[in-house]
Amino acid sequence: MELFDALKIGEALRVLKENLVGIKPKGEEVMLRDAYGRVLSEDIYSPEDIPPFNRSTVDGYAVISRDTFGACESLPAMLKVVGEIKMGERPLFSLKAGEAARISTGGMMPENSDAVVMLEYTQPLEDGTLLVERPVAPGENVILKGEDVRKGGLVLKKGHTLRPQDLAALAGMGFQKVKVAVLPKVSVISTGDEIKPPGEEIKEGEIRDMNSFSIAGLVLKWGGIPEIFGVVRDDFNEIRRSVSEALKISDLVVISGGSSVGTRDLTVRVLDSLGSPGVLVHGIAVKPGKPTIIAVVDGKPVIGLPGHPVSAMVIFEQVVRPILSWFLGRPEDYGGLKVKAKIARNISSAAGREDFIRVKLEQRDGELWAVPVLGKSGLISTMVESHGLARIAPEKLGVKEGEYVDVELY
Amino acid sequence: MELFDALKIGEALRVLKENLVGIKPKGEEVMLRDAYGRVLSEDIYSPEDIPPFNRSTVDGYAVISRDTFGACESLPAMLKVVGEIKMGERPLFSLKAGEAARISTGGMMPENSDAVVMLEYTQPLEDGTLLVERPVAPGENVILKGEDVRKGGLVLKKGHTLRPQDLAALAGMGFQKVKVAVLPKVSVISTGDEIKPPGEEIKEGEIRDMNSFSIAGLVLKWGGIPEIFGVVRDDFNEIRRSVSEALKISDLVVISGGSSVGTRDLTVRVLDSLGSPGVLVHGIAVKPGKPTIIAVVDGKPVIGLPGHPVSAMVIFEQVVRPILSWFLGRPEDYGGLKVKAKIARNISSAAGREDFIRVKLEQRDGELWAVPVLGKSGLISTMVESHGLARIAPEKLGVKEGEYVDVELY
Structure with missing residues (x-):
């Protein structure tokens, strides 16, 4: 079996997809504090305006901006201080022409006010008069209601991977929980008579299992939960038992090893014996990584990676990562920069x-x-x-x- | 307190470092399967050669390369097949001039052999003769003992963040466990009378706590364990109680909020009241993020981030992330691409x-x-x-x- 149907990677993935019915993200609700790095499984529209009111961004005096036009140090505008706005409370007064109110960063603007003069450009006199030494433009030092996020607006899309700033936006909109894709479980199996797990003594002719660890690391990196099955001998029944077990507990099975023709064929026979359609692709047009196996058993993808450690990692990124993306509902080409x-x-x-x-x-x-x-x-x-x-x-x-x-x- | 000592970020971090004695990574041993993303707290030298023997990278015949020189399809070299090498076992024979042995990918090269002819360029005859239709160069299709990793060689340095391929290399060298830096615990406190946790009803003048979530996300992203304390009112005693509590259970405390002068001063007073040296830096020369507070209490860093969500994130990346790197022993400028x-x-x-x-x-x-x-x-x-x-x-x-x-x- 030296001649492979050498499909290109994209073609091989399409063949796989056609044979997988019902591979779609399952959603689960998680608390916002547990949502970092998870993939949204719903579009997020804002249920409210952020901020929900006009808000000062500095410490100073809320004013009606036109009252300050033309003000300068030598000829300050003179306003009357009519009150102080408490943090977290709605001001009980509205401003009239010529009036100002003390406000802190984050405070709610009183009605009719449209700008804030920073503290350093004002001089309060003892009689309640405020000297304003600089003009402010309408809207200056204010975040308007809904300026950050508009009520009803689409803020984050389904399939988006949540970053710290996204969590902040979700919190700001009042979400305590969010619906994200369930992390797919990925079983990782290494095969090879010459392969021993780290920690076991090796004798001449044997080497240690590296692929289980790089692959488990890649599963974590790209949003899955790895289950390391360890090393299985090149034996039809042993491989079959491991793969059957793995299929029971996981969404996706990744076998590595079997770079020799004999063991590759063994893996193919095992996968074909486990159910239809079995092996779909055997060999893809890529270097390194040609002896890749793509199969579907029990409706679940089973990927045979080459045994060489570099090939196994390259094929993981090119074949297994897109499959993880299908499970997570994120763009298929999601990957490194x-x-x-x-x-x-x-x-x-x-x-x-x-x-x-x-x-x-x-x-x-x-x-x-x-x-x-x-x-x-x-x-x-x-x-x-x-x-x-x-x-x-x-x-x-x-x-x-x-x-x-x-x-x-x- | 409108005038700040506007240190640059690097200067502020140096002041902090001078006031922190004994901030150095604590090491802990973790299983290799749990080591993805962790930071090494020891240099890794290989205790052995990888591979530990000369190994074939293809399926074919182990040969003495000079026996194949000049071979071509019309005039193949004729070798005598003297055996087959079993996977995972040391060949019990060595090759003599004119001899070949069947070998699979990953098999151990017999003594005296120095190259492998790929199966597709050979023709075995029934009498045990092998026709070789192409020459191989010395070392062709072989990974030499120690070619991947040399015994005693420095493979990974202290302070390195473990990637999937690093885990594979560690496994290959026989490590089951590895010593990594303990993840620093980071308490996250939000302050502000106008701030409410998501999930609580808000009334006019109030907004929801966003910073706790972006900051906790950033802590996770950069290798710490966040503990969200929630929102504390702008009250000396309440802030003091929260910070004291946080100092007990964490290595680093991050307070956000207090963008108004009054609340900034409140945070400064609390931190100064908790112990010496207290506040070291109040205000740095950066935009956004000027009203940043850097303090040391009980020998632990306490960072006051500005309340504006963007400023808080920017200062986290510029100030808190380097501190996390100190705890983890990775390069101070470790960060995004x-x-x-x-x-x-x-x-x-x-x-x-x-x-x-x-x-x-x-x-x-x-x-x-x-x-x-x-x-x-x-x-x-x-x-x-x-x-x-x-x-x-x-x-x-x-x-x-x-x-x-x-x-x-x-």
Whole structure:
């Protein structure tokens, strides 16, 4: 089985999507204080105006702005102080022409007032007269009712990942809870007779399981809950038992390992034996990561990642992360920040294949360069040393030194 | 108290640091599966070579490379297959000139072999002869012992924040646990007579507490554990009681609110009453965020953030985040990704003051532009709509349209 149906990543994901019915975000209500980083599963319209009243942004005197027009130090406007506004209370008076009221930052503007003169530009006299040494424009030092958020306005969209400022806006609108997508559970299985969990003694010929940990980390990073199953031997029944168990408790199963033809075929046989449709895609047109398996069992996606640690991470980002996004209802291309940088050496690629090159970013004379970190895809150190992945599109035969590439940062 | 000692942010942080003795990361051991996003509190040297033996990266035949030199389809090299290498086991034979052994991806290379010919370039005959149709170079398709990580080499440095690939490398080196910095506990207090928690009815003149939620979100984002204390009235005794309580259970206390002179002074009096040295800095040269308070009580930092939601977030990033970094032992300037972009309009600034401008990023003709999102610092919507903060350095009087600025992304 050396020839794969080499679908491009996007095509492979479409095939998967067509075979998944009913993969859609489940919503749950969480307290606002627990909502950081979660994905909204409803559009948020503001039930009220923020602020709910005209509000001073400084300490000073609420005035009718036209009373201050032309005021200067040598010829201050003279106003009459008629009261002081208490924080958190509605002023019981309204201003008339020639009047002013003491107000603090955040205080509610009295009726008819339309601006605040800052304290430092005023001089209160003992008889209750206020000298105003600068004019204020209408609206100056005031946040108008609804100026921050308008009642009924769409503030945050379904599928948006909540940042600290979004939580503040939600709190401001009076939300105590918010409806977010349930975090998908992802089972992580490693296979391979030569793979041992860290902590176990290894003998010659054996190496330690790395993929379980990078994959569990990626699941956390991109909004899922990982369940590490550990290492399973290259045995039909053992793999089958683990995958069946994993399917029971999770929304998505990720198996890594099986980079040799024999173990890849074993995984394919297991997945086909567990139910229809089974394996949909075996091999995609990407480097590194060609021996990727995409299957659906019991209506749930099962992804077989290549065993090489770099390939496993690249395919996670390109295949598993979009699936997590489906579960969470966020944009499919949600991911790390993309920057443009000039590639620092020629890299060749095959037509029809998408290539991902590990790069370090360097500033040279104010320009951003992407310096390829060379090394085999079995070397995790190349991921540790690099800052992101540069992409060479399938239609390209490579990139020339100095050409711009898109780099997605870790 | 209208005149502040307007220290620059860096100066204010230095004053704080001088008054904090013994603020250093506490370490704790965590399981590798719980270590994602944590900050290493020890340098990691590899206790062993990764891989611990020469390893094939493909399916094929282990050979002595010089036996294949000059081989081609029309004149293949003829080798003798002397065995098959089992996964996870040490081969019990070594290769002699003219010999080959079947090997799978990840298999241990037999002694004397130095390259692997891929399966697709070989033809095994029934009599045990192998035709090799392409030459391999020494080391081809092999990861050498220690090629990924060299025994004794420094792989990860103290202060590094663990990414998925770092977890994989740690697992590969045999670490089951790793020593990371204890997450600092941060108490979050909001003050203001006009502030009500979300969920409570508000009457005219009152608004809802937003800062508790943005600040708790920022604490989570930057590696702390937030404890939301809620809203405290502008009352000396009530604030004092809350701050005392908070100091007992946390490493760092963040109070927001009190943008009016009266409440700022109240916070200062409370902090000075709680112990020496009390308030160290009152007012910094930054916009927005001037009315910032920096204090040390009981050997712990207490930061008073301005009440305006934007100012509170800006000062958190500039002042509180570096303090969290001290606790975590990571670089003080650890933060969001910084990009260079051209500012889309003239912005003026005062000399000696650092300005932070909310900006949206836009690609125009392949160039990155930072478009200022205008609006008062009381408007949380400006933070929701923007992508990051552009910085104008204290020595500048502003920036001109088209000038490059540094933008730190949220």
